Amino acid sequence: MTTATARPIRAIPRSWIALGVLALALLALPLVLRSDSRLNIAILVLVYAALAQAWNILGGFAGQISLGNAAFFGIGAYTSTVLLSRWEVTPWLGMLAGALVAAIFAVIIGYPVFRLGGHYFAIATIALAEIVYTIFNDWEWVGGATGMLIPFARDIETGRPTNSLYYLQFNLGKAPYFYIALALVVLVTVVTVIVDRSKLGYYLRAIKNDQDAARALGVHVLRYKLIAIAISAAFSAVIGTFYAQYLLYIDPETTMRLELSVLIALVAILGGVGTVAGPLVGAAVLIPAAELTRQQLGGSGNAIDLILYGALIVLISIFQPNGLMGLVQRLRHRGGPRPTATPTEQQATAREEAPMLGGYEEERG
Amino acid sequence: MALLELDAITKRFGGLVANHEVTFQVDRGEIVGLIGPNGAGKTTLFNCISGFFPPTSGTVRFDGTDVTGWPAERLVHQGMVRTFQVVRTFPDLTVRENVMIGAFARTNSASTARKIADEMLEFTGLAPRADVLGANLPIAQKKRVELARALATGPQLLMLDEVMAGLTPAERVQAVELIRAIRARGITVLLVEHVMEVVMPISDRVIVLDSGRKIAEGPPQAIVENPEVIAAYLGEKYRPRREETGEG
Numbered sequence: 031m032t033t034a035t036a037r038p039i040r041a042i043p044r045s046w047i048a049l050g051v052l053a054l055a056l057l058a059l060p061l062v063l064r065s066d067s068r069l070n071i072a073i074l075v076l077v078y079a080a081l082a083q084a085w086n087i088l089g090g091f092a093g094q095i096s097l098g099n100a101a102f103f104g105i106g107a108y109t110s111t112v113l114l115s116r117w118e119v120t121p122w123l124g125m126l127a128g129a130l131v132a133a134i135f136a137v138i139i140g141y142p143v144f145r146l147g148g149h150y151f152a153i154a155t156i157a158l159a160e161i162v163y164t165i166f167n168d169w170e171w172v173g174g175a176t177g178m179l180i181p182f183a184r185d186i187e188t189g190r191p192t193n194s195l196y197y198l199q200f201n202l203g204k205a206p207y208f209y210i211a212l213a214l215v216v217l218v219t220v221v222t223v224i225v226d227r228s229k230l231g232y233y234l235r236a237i238k239n240d241q242d243a244a245r246a247l248g249v250h251v252l253r254y255k256l257i258a259i260a261i262s263a264a265f266s267a268v269i270g271t272f273y274a275q276y277l278l279y280i281d282p283e284t285t286m287r288l289e290l291s292v293l294i295a296l297v298a299i300l301g302g303v304g305t306v307a308g309p310l311v312g313a314a315v316l317i318p319a320a321e322l323t324r325q326q327l328g329g330s331g332n333a334i335d336l337i338l339y340g341a342l343i344v345l346i347s348i349f350q351p352n353g354l355m356g357l358v359q360r361l362r363h364r365g366g367p368r369p370t371a372t373p374t375e376q377q378a379t380a381r382e383e384a385p386m387l388g389g390y391e392e393e394r395g
Numbered sequence: 396m397a398l399l400e401l402d403a404i405t406k407r408f409g410g411l412v413a414n415h416e417v418t419f420q421v422d423r424g425e426i427v428g429l430i431g432p433n434g435a436g437k438t439t440l441f442n443c444i445s446g447f448f449p450p451t452s453g454t455v456r457f458d459g460t461d462v463t464g465w466p467a468e469r470l471v472h473q474g475m476v477r478t479f480q481v482v483r484t485f486p487d488l489t490v491r492e493n494v495m496i497g498a499f500a501r502t503n504s505a506s507t508a509r510k511i512a513d514e515m516l517e518f519t520g521l522a523p524r525a526d527v528l529g530a531n532l533p534i535a536q537k538k539r540v541e542l543a544r545a546l547a548t549g550p551q552l553l554m555l556d557e558v559m560a561g562l563t564p565a566e567r568v569q570a571v572e573l574i575r576a577i578r579a580r581g582i583t584v585l586l587v588e589h590v591m592e593v594v595m596p597i598s599d600r601v602i603v604l605d606s607g608r609k610i611a612e613g614p615p616q617a618i619v620e621n622p623e624v625i626a627a628y629l630g631e632k633y634r635p636r637r638e639e640t641g642e643g
Contacts, residue, residue: 248500
C-alpha cells in the first residue's frame with residue numbers, strides 16, 4: 031500500500047494497463063466473432079465466469095465447497111420467469127427478486143448445513159440441490175419437467191421478434207447479451223475485490239484456515255458463513271435470470287442439474303480458488319474446451335464430458351492444487367530476477383534467529 | 396477488584412470428572428499461574444472459561460457479568476481472549492494478516508486493523524516478519540503471532556495456554572519478558588503452564604490443580620513449599636528432601 035502511494039504518478043501500474051487492454055479486447059469481441067455460435071461460446075464463458083466468481087466467495091474465500099450452487103442459479107431463473115410470464119414483471123426487477131429469494135433460501139439451508147464440517151458440507155449441498163431439482167421437476171405450477179417458455183418479445187405492429195430492454199430480450203442478435211453478461215462478470219468481480227479487501231474477506235479466509243482459532247479471536251463463524259453464502263446465492267440467482275432470458279426457455283434440467291453445480295465449482299478450482307482472477311481464467315480455459323468437445327462428441331457421448339470433469343478434478347488436486355493462477359505465479363517467479371515468493375521454512379529460520387534474539391530487547395530499550 | 400471469578404466450576408465428560416468445583420478469582424492487573432500435572436484438567440478449565448465448551452455446573456463471572464456458557468467469539472468482545480496450547484496460526488495468511496484478524500474485533504476498517512496489527516507486531520518484535528506466511532514461521536514466532544493477534548483484540552484478560560511449551564531456554568526468557576510487558580500495559584494475565592520455573596518467577600499468585608480439583612493457591616514461594624503440591628505435582632520423591640531443607 032505504502033509503496034503504491036509513494037510511487038510517482040506517471041508510473042501507471044503495469045497491471046492496470048493490462049486490464050485496460052483486456053477491457054478493450056472484450057468490448058470489441060462481438061465485432062470480431064461475428065458468428066452467433068462463436069458468440070454463444072463467449073457468452074457461456076462469461077456466464078460461467080460470473081457463476082464461478084460467485085461460488086468463489088463461499089468456496090474460495092470461506093473454504094466451504096458447495097456442489098449445489100445450481101439450485102441458486104435455478105431459483106433466480108425461475109423467480110424472474112414466473113414473475114414475467116404470470117404478472118408481466120420486468121426481468122430486471124425479477125432479477126432482484128430472484129436474488130432476494132435465493133439469498134433467503136441460502137440462509138435458511140445454511141443455518142443447519144454449516145454445522146457440518148468439510149466433506150459433509152459438500153455432500154449436503156449436493157443433496158439439497160437435488161431436492162430443489164426434484165421439487166421443481168414435480169411442481170406443475172412452474173411447468174414441472176416440461177419447464178417454462180419465456181414470453182417472446184414481438185413488435186406490436188408487425189408481430190416480428192424484436193429487441194426489448196424492458197423484457198431483457200434481444201432477438202435480433204446476441205451482441206447485447208454479450209455486453210450484459212460482461213457487465214455481470216464485472217459486477218461480481220468488483221464485489222469480490224471489495225470482499226477480498228474488507229473485514230469480511232479477512233474473516234472468511236481465517237474461517238477457511240482454522241475455525242476455532244477464528245472463534246478465539248472473536249469471529250462469529252456461522253454469521254460470516256451465512257453472509258458469504260447469501261452473497262454467493264444472490265449473484266448466482268442474478269446470473270440465472272440472465273441465462274433464462276438468454277435461452278428463453280427454462281426447465282429443471284438446464285438450470286438445476288448436478289453437472290452444472292460441478293462445472294461451476296470446477297471452473298473456480300481450475301482457475302485457482304480464493305483468488306479474484308482464478309474463476310475468470312478458469313472459465314476462459316474450460317468452457318470453450320467443454321463446448322468444443324461436446325460439439326465434437328455430439329449426443330452419443332453424453333457422459334464423456336462428465337468423465338473429463340472428474341479426471342480434471344483429480345489431476346488438479348494432485349498436481350496443481352492452486353489452479354492455473356498458482357501455475358502463473360510459479361512461472362512468474364521462476365523467470366523473474368529475484369524470487370518474491372515467501373521464503374521456505376529453512377530460509378525463514380536461518381534469517382530470523384539473529385535479528386529476533388535482539389528484537390525484543392530493542393523494543394524495551 | 397476481581398476481573399474473573401470462578402465459582403464451583405465442574406466439567407464432566409460422561410463419567411469422567413475433568414474439573415470438580417473449582418473456585419478462584421483473578422484480580423485486575425495480576426499475573427496468575429495455573430499449574431498442575433498432566434491430566435489435571437487445566438486445559439479443560441481453560442476451555443470452560445474461554446467459551447469453547449460450557450461447564451456442567453458452576454458460574455463464570457467476568458468483569459461483573461455472568462458469562463457462563465457464553466461462546467468464545469462473544470467473550471472476545473467482552474474483553475477475554477485466549478491462545479492455544481498447540482499453535483493455530485492461520486497458515487495461508489501473512490503474519491500481519493494473522494494479527495489483523497484479531498484487530499477486526501475492535502474495528503470494521505481494514506486500514507485501522509492494519510494499523511493496530513503493525514503496532515502489535517512492533518510490540519512483540521515480529522515487525523520484520525510481517526509479510527511472511529504463517530505456515531513458514533518457526534514455532535517460537537508462531538507463538539508470538541498467537542500472542543500478538545490475541546493482544547490485537549484489545550483484551551482486559553489474556554489467557555495463555557502453555558505458551559512456553561516447545562521453546563528453548565533463551566526463547567523462554569524472551570517470552571517471560573514479553574508477558575511482563577503485557578501486564579505493564581494494564582492487561583491481566585492468566586497462564587496455564589507446565590514448566591514450573593517459568594510460572595514461579597512471573598506469577599503474583601499460583602493456583603494448583605490436581606485430578607480436576609484445586610489443591611492449593613497462594614504466592615509462588617508458598618506453593619513451592621506446600622507439601623501437597625510437591626507430592627502431587629513434582630512427585631513423591633521430592634517430599635522428604637523439601638521437608639528437610641525447608642524445616643531443617
